[in-house]
Structures are given as structure tokens and as C-alpha cells.
Amino acid sequence: MIDLRGITQIYPGPQGPVEALRGVDLRILPGEVFGIIGRSGAGKSSLVRVINLLNRPTQGEVIVAGHNLAQLNEAQLRAARRDIGMVFQHFNLLSSRTVFDNVALPLELAHMPRPAIRQRVLPLLELVGLTALADRYPAQISGGQKQRVGIARALASRPKVLLSDEATSALDPETTGSILSLLRQVNRELGLTVVLITHQMQVIKQIADRVAVMDAGRIVEQGPVLDLFTAPQQAITQRLIDEIVPQELPASVLTHVRQLQQPAPGCAGGLWRLSYAGELAYQPLLSQLIRIHGLELSILHGQIDEIQGQAFGSLAIYVTGAPAQLQAALLQLRSDGVRVQEVDIQGASHV
Secondary structure (H helix, E strand, O other): EEEEEEEEEEEOOOOOOEEEEEEEEEEOOOOOOOEOOOOOOOOHHHHHHHHHOOOOOOOEEEOOOOHHHHHHOOHHHHHEEEEEEEEOOOOOOOOOOHHHHHHHHHOOOOOOOOHHHHHHHHHHHOOOHHHHOOOOOOHHHHHHHHHHHHHHHOOOOOOOOEEEEEEOOOOOOOHHHHHHHHHHHHHHOOEEEEEEEEEHHHHHHHHOOOEEEOOOOEEEEEEEEEHHHHHOHHHHHHHHHHHHOOOOOOOOHHHHOOOOOOOOOEEEEEEEEEEEEEHHHHHHHHHHHHHHHHOEEEEEEEEEEEOOOOOEEEEEEEEEHHHHHHHHHHHHHHHOOOOEEEEEOOOOOOO
């Protein structure tokens, strides 16, 4: 559905050229919810504006729904953009127009007859839950309702792709959840490909199928959301995940672990971080370590959460046992699909 090839974006700056995007390659499949996440300045907003060619890349190809947008003339590009809806952070509603008329605006600009506009807009207002507010003005509705108007407006031209550029960052958590649920509903019922631009991993966790992590104009990691949560490969990804699934141990716990007495003769001790997902979340992992491998362990930190109906969990444990037993336990956990990190106790700040 969306294929970006070698995208480079260079802007002029007071200190010289600024390279906002650096050779980005990205493929987004039809019908998926794809998240693009990164800190401020990572290049994610530049990237989303390339997808509909609001920003023309300095180098590279932008292919959407089979069209190489950079090769189209102005008339062809306008037609192609009808397949790409966009939802903005700050709503961009016209204060002098009602909810109905804001949704109808792109249809009016396309010179659609008024009866046909009404037939198109009313079902959209029902879809986003605003039928009763059709005659109100933006100043008379809440922020979440304004964003629902923005979504309905973006859907008015019946696009194949919906771009969401930080669409929930100005909303409170409860309203954010309802807007994300609406975007997932739109994705499923209308078969739209949805691209989410965000700096919030909670947004990715709630509805994205796959995610790309951006840093300094590059995609540094991408894959299914569950895979990134259970086995992040990059430090920036781990830091983003830590914001909603914190792994930091209390200082008092770390101090206690560091001060543990030496294990008994012939034994060793270690601090392990376990990450697991799916059916593994329901397996008796710890009892197996004790029963099969004869280890002693203390649970220092743990939690379980859910992504798209799939459970994932993490545990920080201190284990003691004979070196051979510890090694056998590590091998078994990893062969079973559990990600195990052996943590340096003296240097640990996160587990």
C-alpha cells in the first residue's frame, strides 16, 4: 500500500543544510495499523508529510496505492491525494462552519452536489458518534469531539490510507483511548490502512500492528509491536517502552541485592530479567526453575500486560545455585522462547 524507498529530506537552516530524513526505506501493508514513533526531532512528522507529498523529498520514491507520487503532475497528484486522508493534532476545523459543514468541506471543494454530500456525511457522523451534534460549531464541542470531526472529514473522500499525525497528543488519557478505539474501528470496518505518528508508546501499544522506531532521521528498528515490547534491540526503543512498562528497580532493592552475602560454597548468584509473551505468560516458569534446576530465587520486580489480546510480561529475579544449574536453567528458558538478560548488579540502574 505504501512503499518508501531511499527517502532523504534536506531543509535549509541558519547553520547550513539540515538532514531531517536519511535514507528511509519503509513498506506499510494494506489494511494494517502501522505506528511510527520517535522523540521530538526524530523525523517522524517530516516522514508522514512525505507520504502525501506535502513535503517533496530531496531524494527517493514515494509509492502509495500503486502511484509514484513524485512522478505525477499537479492534477494527477490532487487526484491521488483523495486516497490519502489526514488527521491533525490541532484539529484544523473552521470555526464558522458547523460540525456537518466541516465534514462536508472536502466534498464541496470537489463540487459534489448537496444531496450527495448529505448522503455521504450523515453516515460518517453516525460512525464517529456525532449525529446529535451536527449543527453545533467547534467552539461548542469538546476536544475529543473536535478530533472526531477531523476523522470524519478525513474519511469524507473515501480514502484508502488515513494518516494520523499526533492526533491524540492534545487529549486527556480517557479521550485518547476513545479516539484510538475509533481509529481501530475505522481500520476494521472500512479496511483502511492507518499510519500513526506519535511520541507515545501507549498509543502504539493500544492499536498498532507493526511499528517503526525513528531516531535522528533514520528508522533504527521495526517489526510487530509485541516483538518490540518483549525483545527491543535498540536503546531508544527500550527507553520508549520504559515510559509505560517501567523496568527500574527501587534504589533500596538494588542496594539490598548488591549487599547480598556471598552464595554458599559451590554456588553462584545472578540478577536476571525475563521477558516473555503469549502462552508463556501462563506457564509456571519460576516453579520450573526451582523444581527442575534446584535454584533458589527472589522476585524483585514483575508485571504482566496485554497488547492486542496477547499477554506479555517481565520479571526481575535474583537466582542462586550451582553454576551448572544456572547455565542449564538459562538454556532451558531461552529454548522455550523466554528472553533472559543477565544483569551486572554493581552497574545496574535498570533491570
